[in-house]
Amino acid sequence: MPEPVLRCSGLRKAYRSPSGELPVLRGVDLELAAGEAVAVTGESGAGKSTLLQVLGGLDRADGGELWWGGERVDALAGRELARRRAGLLGFVFQSYQLMPELDARENVALALRVAGASGRREALAAADRLLASVGLGGRARHLPSTLSGGECQRVALARALANRPRLLLADEPTGNLDEASGAAVMDLLLGLAREQGAAVLLVTHSRSHAARCDRRLVLRGGLLGLG
Amino acid sequence: MPWTLHLALRQLFPRGRRFPAFAGVSILGVGLGVASLLVVQTVMNGFGEEHRLRIRESFGDVVAVGAGAIERPEALALALAGDPAVRSAEPYAEGPALARSGDFSSVAFVRGVRPADPDLPARRYVADGSLDGLDDGRVALGRGLARQLRVGVGDRIEVWAPAMAERAERGRAPLPVELEVCALLRTGFTEVDDRAALVPLRRFRELWGMGERAHGLTLRLRDASGPSAEASAARLEAAHPGVRFRPWTAIKRDFLEAIRFEKTMLFFLMFIITLVASFSIGSSLFSAVIRRSREIGVLAALGASPASVASVFAVQGLLIGGLGTLLGFALTWAVLAGREAILAAINALFGDGDLVGQVYQFGFVPLHYEPWDFALAAAFTLLTTTAAGLVPALWAARRRPTDAMRDA
Ligand SMILES: Nc1ncnc2c1ncn2[C@@H]1O[C@H](COP(=O)(O)OP(=O)(O)O)[C@@H](O)[C@H]1O
Ligand SMILES: [Mg+2]
Numbered sequence: 001m002p003e004p005v006l007r008c009s010g011l012r013k014a015y016r017s018p019s020g021e022l023p024v025l026r027g028v029d030l031e032l033a034a035g036e037a038v039a040v041t042g043e044s045g046a047g048k049s050t051l052l053q054v055l056g057g058l059d060r061a062d063g064g065e066l067w068w069g070g071e072r073v074d075a076l077a078g079r080e081l082a083r084r085r086a087g088l089l090g091f092v093f094q095s096y097q098l099m100p101e102l103d104a105r106e107n108v109a110l111a112l113r114v115a116g117a118s119g120r121r122e123a124l125a126a127a128d129r130l131l132a133s134v135g136l137g138g139r140a141r142h143l144p145s146t147l148s149g150g151e152c153q154r155v156a157l158a159r160a161l162a163n164r165p166r167l168l169l170a171d172e173p174t175g176n177l178d179e180a181s182g183a184a185v186m187d188l189l190l191g192l193a194r195e196q197g198a199a200v201l202l203v204t205h206s207r208s209h210a211a212r213c214d215r216r217l218v219l220r221g222g223l224l225g226l227g
Numbered sequence: 228m229p230w231t232l233h234l235a236l237r238q239l240f241p242r243g244r245r246f247p248a249f250a251g252v253s254i255l256g257v258g259l260g261v262a263s264l265l266v267v268q269t270v271m272n273g274f275g276e277e278h279r280l281r282i283r284e285s286f287g288d289v290v291a292v293g294a295g296a297i298e299r300p301e302a303l304a305l306a307l308a309g310d311p312a313v314r315s316a317e318p319y320a321e322g323p324a325l326a327r328s329g330d331f332s333s334v335a336f337v338r339g340v341r342p343a344d345p346d347l348p349a350r351r352y353v354a355d356g357s358l359d360g361l362d363d364g365r366v367a368l369g370r371g372l373a374r375q376l377r378v379g380v381g382d383r384i385e386v387w388a389p390a391m392a393e394r395a396e397r398g399r400a401p402l403p404v405e406l407e408v409c410a411l412l413r414t415g416f417t418e419v420d421d422r423a424a425l426v427p428l429r430r431f432r433e434l435w436g437m438g439e440r441a442h443g444l445t446l447r448l449r450d451a452s453g454p455s456a457e458a459s460a461a462r463l464e465a466a467h468p469g470v471r472f473r474p475w476t477a478i479k480r481d482f483l484e485a486i487r488f489e490k491t492m493l494f495f496l497m498f499i500i501t502l503v504a505s506f507s508i509g510s511s512l513f514s515a516v517i518r519r520s521r522e523i524g525v526l527a528a529l530g531a532s533p534a535s536v537a538s539v540f541a542v543q544g545l546l547i548g549g550l551g552t553l554l555g556f557a558l559t560w561a562v563l564a565g566r567e568a569i570l571a572a573i574n575a576l577f578g579d580g581d582l583v584g585q586v587y588q589f590g591f592v593p594l595h596y597e598p599w600d601f602a603l604a605a606a607f608t609l610l611t612t613t614a615a616g617l618v619p620a621l622w623a624a625r626r627r628p629t630d631a632m633r634d635a
Binding site: 114 | 228233521522530
């Protein structure tokens with residue numbers, strides 16, 4: 001059996017505030033096989049975003065183990081983690097999070113440049129190809145402020161896939177979109193991920209989107225279980 | 228171009244906006260600070276250089292004096308002129324006298340010189356008339372002194388030297404000598420222009436009853452730089468016992484030191500402006516870091532290391548510092564190019580004429596560009612503005628990148 005792209009066990013996370021401790025993850029176990037698409041649902045405030053942050057190494061768990069590929073990463077330092085993240089993971093956020101001062105192709109190229117994969121010119125050329133693959137070839141030089149929500153999310157998707165990640169972490173990517181553009185984004189996301197052989201961990205509220213994934217999990221009471 | 232620089236440039240100078248407010252105002256602030264610093268330094272250098280030049284012109288590169296008057300100055304001059312480092316050696320004598328013309332009188336500081344001396348500095352400052360006619364019946368006056376006496380070239384003045392009193396007949400007032408003004412001198416150095424009078428050394432000795440003596444010798448060196456003058460003076464002093472040789476750097480040393488000290492103090496005072504500008508850059512970048520906390524999270528999600536995230540903001544401080552310094556250089560040049568007009572405006576604003584000249588001893592604004600000052604100003608400015616960017620940048624790098632995921 002091939003190495004899972006992501007594995008965690010007993011993952012715990014609590015937020016501390018003056019008013020007390022708020023446990024959000026209470027021992028999450030998860031294994032994602034290569035190329036597999038998994039949907040996570042759960043009520044608002046259940047801790048879905050927290051889970052993605054901890055799995056993506058953006059936040060540190062209080063306890064438990066985290067493995068990317070075959071490597072245990074929960075104890076790695078910021079720079080080490082950042083380097084591995086650039087090559088392994090792609091993120092898509094609910095509100096796109098594009099750099100407002102960069103146009104579409106520069107936003108996509110930024111991911112390539114940050115990962116150190118290529119020089120400026122090659123990165124921009126690759127960005128043009130990626131934008132064409134999400135149907136935005138004609139909008140490459142538009143600033144995010146001049147794009148619609150669906151277009152922004154497609155730019156963000158192109159950015160997330162730029163480094164050919166082995167895992168795409170998507171946090172309610174259609175949460176800000178109307179049904180039609182949400183469906184379009186979803187088609188692209190799952191289609192391109194499959195094309196590239198990337199696994200997907202999709203947080204969503206939409207039953208129909210969840211239904212398109214290979215597996216469906218629910219986060220409830222700080223634990224991840226079957227629906 | 229590294230991506231951090233590209234992103235920093237885009238954040239500082241957003242595309243399609245005509246005036247990048249934050250960058251523009253910050254660069255202007257730094258530019259003004261650098262310019263005020265450099266204008267002051269360059270003018271202070273000018274004053275310093277000008278004073279050094281005046282000191283060398285009035286006293287010589289090295290001045291030779293004895294414990295008393297020098298008995299056989301011409302012989303000593305001849306001996307000194309034989310030294311390879313010495314270009315010329317001229318005896319001189321000087322002293323105050325009373326000058327009068329009609330109802331006006333003033334104290335003149337008279338100096339006896341050899342009119343044929345080709346190195347005579349006064350030659351460079353003849354504003355009217357000529358020094359060629361300077362003979363026993365004539366005198367050259369500083370322009371301010373001539374003005375006090377209401378005389379011009381061709382007019383006559385009366386002069387009393389202190390020694391005249393002892394030669395006057397008992398019970399009778401000494402008679403003045405009458406001298407014709409042959410030249411007016413304008414050095415721009417008020418202290419000199421308001422007092423100086425030149426007569427031939429021969430005539431001075433006669434009026435002051437000095438016989439063949441002189442007060443000292445003025446030496447011009449082939450290499451008049453400070454270290455060379457000091458070395459020559461020491462060497463000559465060893466070779467001529469009984470005569471003291473003072474290099475120009477030792478004359479009015481306290482005064483030159485005071486100028487240097489004042490210059491250093493002004494550097495730091497003026498640098499406060501740049502420092503204040505740097506603080507405002509720092510606070511603007513701090514708020515930018517907060518405003519951009521989501522973008523910082525995204526950079527982290529893309530795999531940017533904390534150090535690269537920090538450098539995006541630190542580079543902005545550096546860019547502002549660099550561009551501000553260049554702007555400061557340009558402003559410095561512009562202000563200094565228009566300095567006479569600015570001076571005239573200040574004079575017109577405060578009183579009627581030559582206020583600055585009276586206060587600062589100069590009728591003009593001397594300049595001396597010192598590359599070292601520019602380098603130092605640039606280095607200090609880049610240092611503080613980069614630090615101003617670096618502090619919020621490090622803070623940005625330490626923040627958790629999770630903000631990007633938290634959707635408002
Ligand atoms: N940085 C934080 N500090 C304190 N509490 C937080 C923080 N982030 C999230 N929380 C809390 O943790 C819980 C889970 O949040 P989140 O992971 O965003 O849930 P979801 O994405 O499922 O809606 C919520 O109650 C939220 O208020
Ligand atoms: Mg959420």
